[in-house]
Amino acid sequence: MENDQSATLHFSTDTITFDTIFASIGSITKTLTVYNHNDFDVRTNIELRGNSAAHFRMNIDGIAGNNQSNIEIPAKDSIFIFLEVTIDPSSNNTPYILADSLVFTTGTMIQDVDLVAYGQDAHFHTADTFGLIINGTDTTRFYYHLLDCSIPWENDKPHVIYGYAVVNPGNTLTINEGCNIYLHKNSGILVGNPFTEVPGGTIIVNGILNNEVTFQGDRLDSWYKDIPGQWDRIWLMPGSINNEINYAIIKNGNIGIHADTVFNNNPTLTINNTIIKNMSGIGILGQGANISAKNTVISRCGQYAVACNIGGTYNFTHCTFANYWNYSNRNTPSILLNNYYEGADGNIYVRDLKAANFINCIIEGSLSTEVSFQEQELGLFNYTFDHCLIKLDPNEDTIIFIILIQSLIKQ
Structure with missing residues (x-):
């Protein structure tokens, strides 16, 4: 197992966007694929960060949790991350935006994927x-x-x-x-x-x-x-x-x-x-x-x-x-x-x-x-x-x- 400081992960997208979600109603599940194109296995820490992190939910290959450590991605392989969001009711009559990041820390390499959700009270x-x-x-x-x-x-x-x-x-x-x-x-x-x-x-x-x-x-x-x-x-x-x-x-x-x-x-x-x-x-x-x-x-x-x-x-x-x-x-x-x-x-x-x-x-x-x-x-x-x-x-x-x-x- 190597945890190379220069190990870079690749992602199926750089932004996960949830279309308008009604307050208190859960979203559909979105999928992010994380690729390890390196010739060696990689361990990475994955965390939801931001002011709205509590609204998002993460599941990595069947394990739920918004902060997961030492996730192993074999060489030339990938993992799936499943994401959902629930919007809290607010006093807004107009749509509003929740924005967070999914942060990957692999050695000293830090990468992120943006999470964006549009909320609407109803x-x-x-x-x-x-x-x-x-x-x-x-x-x-x-x-x-x-x-x-x-x-x-x-x-x-x-x-x-x-x-x-x-x-x-x-x-x-x-x-x-x-x-x-x-x-x-x-x-x-x-x-x-x-x-x-x-x-x-x-x-x-x-x-x-x-x-x-x-x-x-x-x-x-x-x-x-x-x-x-x-x-x-x-x-x-x-x-x-x-x-x-x-x-x-x-x-x-x-x-x-x-x-x-x-x-x-x-x-x-x-x-x-x-x-x-x-x-x-x-x-x-x-x-x-x-x-x-x-x-x-x-x-x-x-x-x-x-x-x-x-x-x-x-x-x-x-x-x-x-x-x-x-x-x-x-x-x-x-x-x-x-x-x-x-x-x-x-x-x-x-x-x-x-x-x-x-x-x-x-x-x-x-x-x-x-x-x-x-x-x-x-x-x-x-x-x-x-x-x-x-x-x-x-x-x-x-x-x-x-x-x-x-x-x-x-x-």
């Missing part, structure tokens, strides 16, 4: 109770948090959701311009409470141009920027009415918006000037809902951009549906129109599709045909495509598409 909405969901002989705990809707959400700090945040019937959650909503894996927003018999609940999203409201996963590392399926959905439960979403960006979830059956003539959802993208499942799933959308873009969804399912009333004006999904093989079209479902007893139940109107819309994607019709003739199945650009296979039955360039109407 409003946390964490599941603190549960209800039981019984499915046959299976019972599942559903963890959620009842929101205090008396105070609108503001953009002073990000809002982080763990589990499901629930808007109780009779309450309205208002989310004002510029809010950033981060949802953990398997988390979502439920408008309505599945554990009460009272329907209702409303969400109002008040984004504006250049100060949108954003819904996305809570993994802020650059690798997760466009990864779908990081959180669940915004779910408008049965009976939820008069929901409005204006100037929002909804991305990287399973289902962007899931709107269930309305119990009266009030609209389930009005959505304007919004982008929904990178959904592992569906952009907008309507189930007997009443949805009106204008100037909205839905793109890159693993199944449907929009599923107008089990009937309902739908109006899309000046909307773009561009489904160029590239994470897996997609065999479902951008648009689904459907007016029935199969019950647990195997019977078919019809629900009227009162209207599905597409006005001045673009329906594009990677499939040869991007519209699917699933009709039961016993019920209403009304649709209109007026001055729309639609991706269709030229070999399709063109009877129903005869005047596609200008309009396509069936009533």
Whole structure:
């Protein structure tokens, strides 16, 4: 074993950077590889130093500790160092920086690798109770948090959701311009409470141009920027009415918006000037809902951009549906129109599709045909495509598409 005064170590990087981390929430694990390119074995002391060293955690080849001595690196070999950080809450509303060094002392040779972490305080909405969901002989705990809707959400700090945040019937959650909503894996927003018999609940999203409201996963590392399926959905439960979403960006979830059956003539959802993208499942799933959308873009969804399912009333004006999904093989079209479902007893139940109107819309994607019709003739199945650009296979039955360039109407 030699501990040469001139022994120099080499590193996989000179700086370990942690993207924005929410206070009190641990980071992902970063890896630093330390190489010994010398022809002899080397022993080195490794220490976390700096004012913020207590926030960082170090593990060297499975041994935890922020100050480790006589770490042996064989000649022409390497070791792995695993690093994490947790940010303490502070009074800052704006992001702040923690900076430290990982110091290597090999004889008289001192080298260091910089550690940089960006911290951000947040409003946390964490599941603190549960209800039981019984499915046959299976019972599942559903963890959620009842929101205090008396105070609108503001953009002073990000809002982080763990589990499901629930808007109780009779309450309205208002989310004002510029809010950033981060949802953990398997988390979502439920408008309505599945554990009460009272329907209702409303969400109002008040984004504006250049100060949108954003819904996305809570993994802020650059690798997760466009990864779908990081959180669940915004779910408008049965009976939820008069929901409005204006100037929002909804991305990287399973289902962007899931709107269930309305119990009266009030609209389930009005959505304007919004982008929904990178959904592992569906952009907008309507189930007997009443949805009106204008100037909205839905793109890159693993199944449907929009599923107008089990009937309902739908109006899309000046909307773009561009489904160029590239994470897996997609065999479902951008648009689904459907007016029935199969019950647990195997019977078919019809629900009227009162209207599905597409006005001045673009329906594009990677499939040869991007519209699917699933009709039961016993019920209403009304649709209109007026001055729309639609991706269709030229070999399709063109009877129903005869005047596609200008309009396509069936009533």
